[in-house]
Amino acid sequence: MTFETAPRFLRDLETGDVVPADLVYGIGLPHVMDWHTAWQPALGAIKAALHEQGVPKPEWPQTGHWNWAAKVAEAQDIIGFRMFSVTAAGMTQALMRVDLTKPARMEDASGRPLVYVDYLEVAPWNQSFAGTRKKYRGAGPILLTAAVELSIDEGFKGRVGLHSLPQSESFYEKQGMIDFGPDAKVQNLRYYEMTSDGAQALLAQE
Amino acid sequence: MSKRTMTLNLTEAEMRALEVLSVRKDLSKTAVLRQALRLYQMLDARVEKGDKLVFENDVTRDKAELMLL
Numbered sequence: 001m002t003f004e005t006a007p008r009f010l011r012d013l014e015t016g017d018v019v020p021a022d023l024v025y026g027i028g029l030p031h032v033m034d035w036h037t038a039w040q041p042a043l044g045a046i047k048a049a050l051h052e053q054g055v056p057k058p059e060w061p062q063t064g065h066w067n068w069a070a071k072v073a074e075a076q077d078i079i080g081f082r083m084f085s086v087t088a089a090g091m092t093q094a095l096m097r098v099d100l101t102k103p104a105r106m107e108d109a110s111g112r113p114l115v116y117v118d119y120l121e122v123a124p125w126n127q128s129f130a131g132t133r134k135k136y137r138g139a140g141p142i143l144l145t146a147a148v149e150l151s152i153d154e155g156f157k158g159r160v161g162l163h164s165l166p167q168s169e170s171f172y173e174k175q176g177m178i179d180f181g182p183d184a185k186v187q188n189l190r191y192y193e194m195t196s197d198g199a200q201a202l203l204a205q206e
Numbered sequence: 207m208s209k210r211t212m213t214l215n216l217t218e219a220e221m222r223a224l225e226v227l228s229v230r231k232d233l234s235k236t237a238v239l240r241q242a243l244r245l246y247q248m249l250d251a252r253v254e255k256g257d258k259l260v261f262e263n264d265v266t267r268d269k270a271e272l273m274l275l
Contacts, residue, residue, distance in 0.1 A: 004207070025207070078251055080244035101245050112231050113241055155237040 001028055010088050010136040021088035023142055027072050027095055031085045034092035035068045042124040046132070055130045062165040063121045071097055071119060081118075084146050086139045094122040094139035098147055104159050105180060106193050114159035114193070115151040120144070120168075144175055145206055148199045158199025163189035176201055214239070249274055 003026030010021045024031070043064055050060050075081035080101040086094040102116035120143050125135040147160045163186045164172050173179065177192035194202070216224065227238045249259060259272045 078248055080248040100241070101248055109232070113233070154240075155233050157232070 001026070003028060008086065008138075008142050010086075010093065010138040010142075013134050013137055019088050019136065021086055021093065021136075021139070021142070023146055024085040024087060025082075027068070027083040027085050027097070031087070031092045031095060032069050032072055035095065038091060039123055046124055046129055049132075050130055053130055058166075059130065061124065061127065061129060062167050063119075066119060066121060068095055068121075082150060084143055086142050088136065088139075092123065093126060093136055094120070094143055096120040096143040096147070098150065100150075100154060102161060104161060104193060105191065106159070106178065106195055109157070109159055109196075112159070113154075113156050114161045115147045115154070115156060117144070117147055117160065117162035120162070140171060141175065144172075145202060148194065148202055151199065157196040158194065158203075159196060160194040160199065161191065163187075163191050165189065 003024050005022040005024050008021045008023045010019045011017075012019050043061060047060060047064065072083065075083060075097055080099055082098050082100065084096045084098075085092055097118045099116045099118050100113065102114060103111045104114045120140065122139045123135075126137070126139055128134050144160070148158050151158050151160055160177075162172065162177075163183060166189075169179075169190055169192075172192045175194070176198040177194045178198070180191040180193060182188040183191045224235050224238060227233075228235050231238060231241070233241065253259060253274045259274055260269050261272060262269045
C-alpha cells in the first residue's frame with residue numbers, strides 16, 4: 001500500500017544540517033520492518049549500555065515494550081484510527097497512532113471530539129538516555145503537529161489529547177499542552193490536552 | 207484523502223437530532239455523521255471480538271450493558 005506524504009525537515013544534531021524528511025499518512029510494512037530490524041536492535045543496545053552503567057530501570061526507555069506490528073494490525077480497517085510515520089535518510093524515524101473517537105476534557109470543550117494520541121514514539125537513536133546524543137531532532141514535533149492538523153481537518157478545532165509517559169511529559173509541556181494531572185484510570189499517567197488556541201500557536205511556530 | 211459523496215434521506219426527527227448533536231458537539235452535520243460511523247464501527251469491532259459495551263454511572267456506580275445491533 002502506498003500512502004500520501006508531505007515534505008518536512010529534521011535537524012541532524014551531529015552535523016547541524018537540515019535533513020529532508022517525509023511525513024507519511026500511514027504506517028506500512030516497510031515502517032514496521034524498520035521498527036523490527038533497526039529500532040529493536042538499537043533499543044537492545046541502549047538497554048545493555050544502561051545496564052552496564054548501572055542506570056536504574058525507571059530511567060530506561062519507557063516505550064521499549066511497544067509492539068508496533070500489533071498496534072498497526074489492531075488498527076487495520078478501523079476508520080477511527082489513523083496512523084502516521086516520519087521517514088528520513090531511508091529509515092523510519094518516528095511512528096504515531098491516533099484515535100478519533102475520544103472526547104475532550106477541557107471545560108469549554110468537554111465531551112466534544114478530539115484527536116487522541118494513542119502512541120507516539122521516535123526511533124531510539126532520536127532519544128537521549130544517560131547522556132547519549134540524539135541523531136535527529138524534530139520527528140516528535142512533526143507528528144504532534146500532524147495530529148493538530150488532522151484535528152482541524154476533522155472539524156475538532158485543533159483539540160488533541162494524550163496520556164504521557166513520564167519521560168515525555170516535559171516535551172508535551174513545551175508544546176503548550178495543558179496538564180490535567182495523573183489519571184487513575186490509565187496507570188496514573190498524566191493526561192494532557194491541547195486547546196484550540198494552543199493548536200493555533202503550535203501551527204504558527206511551524 | 208479522497209472523499210465520496212452520497213445523498214442521505216432523513217426524517218424530520220432524525221434531522222433534528224443531527225442538528226442538536228451538531229450544535230452540542232460543535233461539528234458540522236457531515237462531521238457528526240462521520241464521527242457516528244467511526245464510533246459504530248469501532249464498537250462493533252470490539253463487540254465482535256467478544257468485548258461488552260457497558261455504561262457506568264460515576265456517582266451511583268450503576269452499570270447497564272448496551273446491546274449493539
